[in-house]
Amino acid sequence: MKSLPKFTALALLVALTGGMYSNSVFAAPNYEEIEKRKAAKTKIMGERVGKKVAKAFDLYNEEKVDEAIEMLRELDPSDDFDKATVNRYLGQLYAQKENYSEAIKYTRQAIAPDALNFKDQGDLMKLLGDLLMGTEKYAEGIKAYEAWMDFTGEKDPAVYGRIAQGYYELKQFANVIEPADKAIAASEEPNKQYYLMKIGAYFDLKQFKKAVEVGEVMVKIFPEDPQSWTRLGGFYLQTEDYGKGLTVMEIAYDKGYFEKENHYKILGSLYSLVEVPWKAAVTYEKAIKDGKIERTKANVTALASYYHQAKHISDAAKYYEEAAKFDDDAELYGRAGGLLLQNQQYSAAVVRLNKALELGTEKKGSAYADLAEAYYYQDKFKQAYSAIVKAQDDPRTRKFAKSWANFIKDKAQRRGVSL
Template sequence: MKNLSKVTALALLISVSGGVVSTSAVAAPNYAEIEKRKNAKTKVMGERVGKKVVKAFELYEAEDIDGAIAVLKELDPSDRFDKATVDRYLGQLYAQKDNYQLAIKHIRDAVKPDVLNFNDQEQSMKLIGDLLANTKKYKEAKQAYIDWMDFTGEEDATVYTRIAQANYELGLFKDVVQPAERAIELNAKGEPKKAPFSLLMGAYYETKDFPNVVKVGERMVKSWPEDKKSWTNLGRFYMQVEDYSKGLNIMDIAYDNGYLESETDYKVLAQLYSFVGIPYKAGFHMEKAVNEGKVERTKPNVTAIASYYHNAKNIKTAAKYYEEAAKFDNDAELFRKAGSLRLQEQQFDKAVALLNKALDLGSDKEGQIYSDLAEAYLQQEKYKQAYAAISKAAEDPSTRKFARSWKTFIKDKAQRNGVSL
């Protein structure tokens, strides 16, 4: 913890009050008064109250929290310090029983007269903030933390993180940035903490400020180079801002180090290879992930493999996966694609079977299918079937012009080979 500077106090004021100066919201420590409080003579409880408190503490040590509470509730001290001390202990005990409403009430009663010793007062003030945050009273929690900074004149990374968390929960995403950044700065000399980074990233993400999401992701990778999620998240963020080359570099490093864990991770890697114009590697990684069980063997995933290989002009493999994908639910279009690619492979029997399957399932691309069938039959010198198919293609407006010219060509070739149509 360190003293709260005037600049920080002003920045915090702008953050928590939306830019409106409010004396109730700004941390404005009076350092002379703080030193006076710290150096004040330590107060002690009266004898009667002190004995009861000792008894309550003994019950607490014996894990009898209810008994300890009962003993303290018997007390009704007239001395303000004694009463504040009893309320403080009651609040702490109720908090341990998760009775936050009573805990808040008693801790507030303890803090309100401002008679506790300095350390007890400041710890209680911070506890109020924590309890209010636990009960989702985030606006009040923020003010409690501001009051704590006002009282102590100190800054604490955890307190700033909790203020950032409160703003996040309240949907004040822009107000998350300043306290989260200050928490990160205060943590910089020791072990970095992920919480303020996560809040900062979340706030930028919620406001769709993806360039800043990327910047936070880059900082997290530098701070936690062995954290798997930091790498894979950054790869996705680069893809979000369409910086595919950097995204691929990051995901490649993550892949080589065994950091990819989720199905999405492997899909992102494949997509990035596709986006940078390396579809074969996209297909290779997606195929490998599916075969190894890293990615579920579903129709969309198998179709993606087929599409990647198709773009890479790996016709044989693409046809295989289109056919596999088509069989999940008898997809006419995928059977058509598989048949078309088998035709390119010169596997004419397979092409005919797949293309006819697409027709049987009611494809809406009949003209294209009949055109491919005509070619497959022609290559097999099945002129009558080829002519029948091209005649059907000529009935479709989308393939009519092409089919008419081919129709004449097929008829002439059949006649030259002694086949009457």
């Protein structure tokens, strides 16, 4: 809580106006009644109570808070206004000491008789809302704020925002939207937090398209805010509107708005999803080289897959092998070997395929079949035949391996090679 201002004895004797504590639903102020209350005759404390209250606040100004509280607690005024005033100050002093349970108790007691002057009654009702929200009594805090709005007729965007936040904390997400909208409407300058509360509520309600609509508004209102762009790009990815997502993320990228690794990943994913994998690959590769994306196994594998999708076979094989080296991943070595075979880099393919087999790949049949092919195209028929025979041990490649074994045997015989 914020610390209270220092009081002077004179300030305590200043006129105060009265009010009414309402438990009505969301803001239904009676403006005629409000004007009457504002125009009501000013009340002041009785002389006896006023002098003692002034002494108490002299102690407060000397930083003797406990002594000031004790003096105020000893008072037992018979007049409702005097009693409400004493309770009001006790509530404020307890809030100063961060004893919020006592602060709430005395603040409620000060409000209850509807005896204070208009401004002070209103300020106290608002303080009660702040105290309740600050102590996570969200439902009570919301009611206190609504009562304050009914009483004063004021439309404070900060209070609407706190009500929206209270509903969010209560997980009453459907109730967040109206006060958030009221906070937006009552604000002289746009406040991002109110829009973000709406987005959060819509996401928790699984109303993703509505969250996207709010994101689109934020980009227009806060065009220089990097997060408005990158957030919207992520929303489009989640709602599978890949074309719009790519447009937004490309703008954010060009403007230098990327702040997190995930932003580069989203852009790469969107390029891939709209079938522009080469741009996904080069963007991802640059981000890794620039340190924007960490060089981990998962990230290098993703880069390899983008090059693979783009049919840049050598680059894909290179990065699959790099990813494999992180923890001797047999399957990634096998994938690199298969791509090198496809690219007619037979000697290189043999090395990677043998590495996959050495590390115990689960796809032994495929690895031996690819290995046989790589040997075959180097005219190494003995090695090719040995590999294809082993491929027959795997039920998944047995039929193919048997036919290939006969083919290799015939070719070797024609070349005069004994198997």
